[in-house]
Amino acid sequence: MKVSAALGAGQLVNSNALGGGVIDPTQGVLGGAHMPASAKRVIYLYMAGGPSQFETFDNKPVMRKWHGQDLPKSIIGEQRLTGMSGNQSSLPVAASPYQFSKHGESGMEVSELLPHTAKIVDEIALVKTMYTEAINHGPANTFMQTGSQIAGRPSMGAWLDYGLGTGNPNLPPFVVMRTKGKGGQPLFARLWGNGFLPSQYQGVMFRPENDPVLFLNNPGGIAKSSRRGVLDALHRLEELNQENVYDPQIASRLAQYEMAYRMQGSVPEAVDTRNETKATFDLYGADSKKPGTFANNCLMARRLAERGVKFIQLYHQGWDQHGGCAGGVKKQCKDVDQASAALVMDLKQRGLLDDTLVIWGGEFGRTAYSQGKLTKNDYGRDHHPACFPTWFAGGGIKGGTIFGETDDYSYNIASEDKMHVHDFHATVLHLLGIDHTRLSFKFQGRSFRLTDVHGHVKHKILS
Amino acid sequence: MSHKADDTGKIQLAFLKLAGREASEKELEILTKLLAEQRIYFKGAPDVANKLTTMGKVKSKQKDKQELAAWTVMVNTIMNLDGFYMLR
Numbered sequence: 001m002k003v004s005a006a007l008g009a010g011q012l013v014n015s016n017a018l019g020g021g022v023i024d025p026t027q028g029v030l031g032g033a034h035m036p037a038s039a040k041r042v043i044y045l046y047m048a049g050g051p052s053q054f055e056t057f058d059n060k061p062v063m064r065k066w067h068g069q070d071l072p073k074s075i076i077g078e079q080r081l082t083g084m085s086g087n088q089s090s091l092p093v094a095a096s097p098y099q100f101s102k103h104g105e106s107g108m109e110v111s112e113l114l115p116h117t118a119k120i121v122d123e124i125a126l127v128k129t130m131y132t133e134a135i136n137h138g139p140a141n142t143f144m145q146t147g148s149q150i151a152g153r154p155s156m157g158a159w160l161d162y163g164l165g166t167g168n169p170n171l172p173p174f175v176v177m178r179t180k181g182k183g184g185q186p187l188f189a190r191l192w193g194n195g196f197l198p199s200q201y202q203g204v205m206f207r208p209e210n211d212p213v214l215f216l217n218n219p220g221g222i223a224k225s226s227r228r229g230v231l232d233a234l235h236r237l238e239e240l241n242q243e244n245v246y247d248p249q250i251a252s253r254l255a256q257y258e259m260a261y262r263m264q265g266s267v268p269e270a271v272d273t274r275n276e277t278k279a280t281f282d283l284y285g286a287d288s289k290k291p292g293t294f295a296n297n298c299l300m301a302r303r304l305a306e307r308g309v310k311f312i313q314l315y316h317q318g319w320d321q322h323g324g325c326a327g328g329v330k331k332q333c334k335d336v337d338q339a340s341a342a343l344v345m346d347l348k349q350r351g352l353l354d355d356t357l358v359i360w361g362g363e364f365g366r367t368a369y370s371q372g373k374l375t376k377n378d379y380g381r382d383h384h385p386a387c388f389p390t391w392f393a394g395g396g397i398k399g400g401t402i403f404g405e406t407d408d409y410s411y412n413i414a415s416e417d418k419m420h421v422h423d424f425h426a427t428v429l430h431l432l433g434i435d436h437t438r439l440s441f442k443f444q445g446r447s448f449r450l451t452d453v454h455g456h457v458k459h460k461i462l463s
Numbered sequence: 464m465s466h467k468a469d470d471t472g473k474i475q476l477a478f479l480k481l482a483g484r485e486a487s488e489k490e491l492e493i494l495t496k497l498l499a500e501q502r503i504y505f506k507g508a509p510d511v512a513n514k515l516t517t518m519g520k521v522k523s524k525q526k527d528k529q530e531l532a533a534w535t536v537m538v539n540t541i542m543n544l545d546g547f548y549m550l551r
Contacts, residue, residue: 221515221532226504230540233497237544240489250545257543 025173028165033433038396038463039357040167042160042428043301043312045340047332047362048141049184049319050388052381053410054366055329057389058128059100059109062408063368067095071369075411082135084322084371085382091369093409094379097326106400113333116341117391122400123344123353124391125461129404129418132364132385137185137320140363140385143421145191147450154195154441156425157311159450160432161201163439167308170266172204172259174311175304179335180208180292184317192313196443198248200255203313206300208292212271216264224264231257270307273299283346285338295339302346305356319362322371323380344393353394357431361390368409387413390424396431398463419458426455431462470495477538482546494537501533 023029054060071091085091100109101118108121117124134140139149146153154162157174166173176192192203206212218227234257238250273289276299281288287295294316301312316336321328340360347353365388366381373379387406393399404417419427426436429450436455440447449455474494478486486494505512505528512532516523525531541547 219518221511221518223504223508223511226501226536229497229500229504230536230543233493233540234543236493237490240487241545245545245551247545253545
């Protein structure tokens with residue numbers, strides 16, 4: 001590998017010189033983890049829109065007593081409300097109509113809308129006190145994925161790929177899948193973007209269709225050997241060119257050409273679910289045979305995890321119940337409950353759960369009071385950043401843990417145990433063997449981290 | 464600037480038109496080697512050469528499809544270089 005003498009050592013690390021010679025794609029920039037990793041890969045089931053905690057994981061029986069009465073000012077305190085409900089003349093408490101019961105040895109409370117998740121409670125650590133600073137979807141999603149509300153930073157998956165490399169260089173290290181036809185708040189590519197990292201670290205989105213990656217087959221007249229010759233010539237030519245033009249984008253582009261070449265061989269097999277057994281499809285549910293469903297994406301996630309993909313992210317939109325909350329959350333839960341639990345169980349029966357971290361959660365929670373009119377059978381809930389649930393399972397997680405408690409209205413955090421977005425990122429990196437204070441990238445004159453200058457590992461959820 | 468009708472001259476002309484500068488000795492060497500490899504490949508795979516040279520809108524008068532295919536790949540390579548789509 002030839003690098004011009006004009007490049008300093010720092011740039012050398014940042015640049016990923018041509019041909020990937022400097023950064024080993026299986027080791028990442030760190031050349032291995034900082035400390036023993038308890039998870040080798042992540043599957044992040046992202047519930048976009050802000051799932052309500054009241055109908056899922058945070059049982060608030062006291063609210064039944066106050067149902068329909070104004071939420072006390074002492075509870076709201078100084079917290080800002082959105083423009084959507086902030087000017088309402090009253091903010092009536094809306095109790096969940098759904099029953100909760102205790103499950104597993106841990107006795108974790110789960111709502112009746114999540115009967116399958118209820119079966120895996122002893123595998124999961126439920127964080128009831130995640131909190132964020134953003135109150136609207138765009139900044140909140142961006143914060144959750146990149147550690148900043150403002151666009152431009154690399155996403156978690158990009159950081160992990162950059163830091164650690166991947167278990168399988170023939171597949172994209174960071175794959176994104178979304179449920180087909182959900183609508184709701186838009187998802188932007190920056191949520192799985194590379195930010196200021198070289199562009200080969202961005203997530204690759206699979207289409208929610210039968211054919212998840214288009215144009216894998218060479219067109220007539222292009223053969224594999226001929227294509228290989230072209231790529232080899234391009235590498236040699238750009239290497240010469242690098243002495244005159246220093247732009248890491250050239251190396252990135254070549255890395256992408258190579259990845260596309262390797263994906264032609266690896267992707268068709270990875271996404272072909274025809275050999276999955278009936279028992280597997282039954283586990284994930286009937287939807288799992290339909291491409292683009294959440295269940296099918298969960299099954300695909302397991303297949304990609306088996307093949308060493310580092311970060312697999314599923315987006316399921318539609319958790320934004322400003323109105324019609326009771327019915328809306330019920331429908332959303334039905335979409336994801338069985339397959340989320342199936343994924344954890346399937347990983348476990350294949351011995352993969354030990355080193356795969358599964359995360360389930362959204363960008364914020366919802367309000368205890370009703371947005372819009374509270375009627376006998378219906379209510380809405382506005383955005384609520386001050387507390388919301390997220391669960392973790394798998395590599396390095398202490399199953400059956402309940403972390404944090406909220407107040408009687410799940411409006412404020414009522415425990416010492418709480419997890420800011422930066423803490424969340426620090427903890428995930430820790431599980432992957434990374435000290436979050438020691439994975440950085442110099443950009444515009446200073447070093448940036450996923451956690452910026454914040455973040456504390458929350459050891460209580462770790463095994 | 465005139466270009467000879469031999470391989471080197473043709474590669475040089477293609478490079479100048481597509482990348483906006485003359486190719487260096489080393490670049491010529493790499494592209495000449497690529498052309499030679501592709502010629503050998505397409506000689507052994509006339510069907511592939513036929514497919515490659517009949518796709519697209521432009522009909523070439525070149526009768527030697529294998530030769531045309533080898534040149535197509537060579538030119539396509541130049542068109543994938545940074546020098547082709549970036550003005551530095």
